[in-house]
Amino acid sequence: MNPERIQNEGQINPARFSIKDSVRYMFGEQRLLFVLIGITIVALISNVVVIPSSSQSEPISASFQVAVSTSVPRRIAYELPTRNFDLVNAAGARIPLGLKSKSLRVLVTGGSGFVGSHLVDRLMARGDNVIVLDNFFTGRKDNVLHHLRNPRFELIRHDVVEPILLEVDQIYHLACPASPVHYKYNPVKTIISFITLFSSRLRYHKTNVVGTLNMLGLAKRINARFLLTSTSEVYGDPLEHPQVETYWGNVNPIGVRSCYDEGKRVAETLTMDYHRGLNTEVRIARIFNTYGPRMCLDDGRVVSNFVAQALRKQPLTVYGDGMQTRSFQYVSDLVDGLMRLMEGEHVGPFNLGNPGEFTMLELAKVVQDTIDPNAKIEFRPNTEDDPHKRKPDISRAKELLGWQPSVTLREGLPLMVSDFRQRIFGDLKEGGSSMSTF
Known part of the structure; x- marks a missing residue:
């Protein structure tokens, strides 16, 4: 810096110190202070500003x-x-x-x-x-x-x-x-x-x-x-x-x-x-x-069996005397x-x-009321360890x-019946199997 502009004790002569000299002084002598101030400002901005999510055109791996x-x-x-x-x-x-x-x-x-x-x-x-x-x-x-x-x-x-x-x-x-x-x-x-x-x-x-x-x-x-x-x-x-x-x-x-x-x-x-x-x-x-939608159509469970049989106009198969009880959620x-x-x-x-408990005959009655009141019930020998x-x-x-x-049960069963009806008759109309492999 020009010595003519500096007074005896290192003070700046205001009369001869221009704006240009002020900028040079601040960025020259005080550059460390300004670096710290800049880092602080960038950190504050990065915590406040929300970076928008990548567009859908970008590959998933890049996001x-x-x-x-x-x-x-x-x-x-x-x-x-x-x-x-x-x-x-x-x-x-x-x-x-x-x-x-x-x-x-x-x-x-x-x-x-x-x-x-x-x-x-x-x-x-x-x-x-x-x-x-x-x-x-x-x-x-x-x-x-x-x-x-x-x-x-x-x-x-x-x-x-x-x-x-x-x-x-x-x-x-x-x-x-x-x-x-x-x-x-x-x-x-x-x-x-x-x-x-x-x-x-x-x-x-x-x-x-x-x-x-x-x-x-x-x-x-x-x-x-x-x-x-x-x-x-x-x-x-x-x-x-x-x-x-x-x-x-x-x-x-x-x-x-x-x-x-x-x-x-x-x-x-x-x-x-x-x-x-x-x-x-x-x-x-x-x-x-x-029970509910997406059950396998022919998986051997009593609710899916009864619903599929009633929709297909087949007898509802009850094993034993039908007095076994189950609880259906x-x-x-x-x-x-x-x-x-x-x-x-x-x-x-x-x-x-x-904890609502139904006998198999009571469940069959609910299925009849929901799908087909004329559905028949067919009794068969009970399965082992039932x-x-x-x-x-x-x-x-x-x-x-x-x-x-x-x-x-009376609220949920119709939702399951609707799903089964679409899958059974939808597949049959297309000439395919009533049970999808996948």
Whole structure:
């Protein structure tokens, strides 16, 4: 700087110091201060300004954000940026932008099946990123086709008896043949043989045990919360009525239903062992008879049997004297219970079912009233190990989950009938089979 412009004690001579000299002085002598001020301004702007989401023309892979979880060291979760259609809750009401919680990455095994696909619908409506794992043994691709173009949805054809590595926050483990037709058709696939060296066909033993072990191992590795969908069949032919969660059951370990009953009992054991021994976060739901749209048309369950038979003008087949009792819950009630259990703080097991109890003859009468009053009833010999009574005690779910079913049988059955009518007569008009493979 020109010395003529500086006075004795380093002070600037205001009379001869121009604006140009002032700028040079500030950016020369005080440049560090201005760098700090600039960094502060940029940081403030980046926290206030919302960066718009990428356009739909951009590839999905280019729009991924990487976020490091603070709760799990060295774990990286890959999440799609929130889009406008994410900001709608399950009830359809829009959520204020500032109140939108972080969307979860959720794995649903068996997610293209009857219950699984309805659960996927609810999770997607909530704004979660959902991965469906299914081998389509009993599931149908049609059940989840409406999500395929959604960037938050992913469908993987995979059998849970084989390991897989994914990064998720929650695992809903629903994969298992759950109807008598399917688990009796291939009982070995339903449970397990621990001897896997004799034949490649023995891989079909593994769904309940090895599949559950694989998913528990995945949950342990990535610190995800794991929910097992067990069944009321763990109570067998109960000597206690109604059934409470503390009842140990009355199961025939060598009967035709034991592949399913004992398989689920082992799955519950494994789940609790991972919880107690390895501190894995788990939840257990014991599901009672459930009905609704997307059930398999000919899966051997009493509600789907009666509805399909009445629509096809066939006799309603009642096994035994028809005085066996069951409790029927609509699928939306079950999905609500599963989500409450997953989001709650209680391990379980919890009975999830409708305590309204019907005999098989009473159910047949409701189906007649709904579809065809002239439908005939045909009695056949009862099946082996068929439970005589089945009714859940849901006191625990009411108290700890704040859950109870709200849809009655006479309200829910017409919704199922409408779905069955479209699938049966729609397929027949096209000249195809009345039951889709997928």
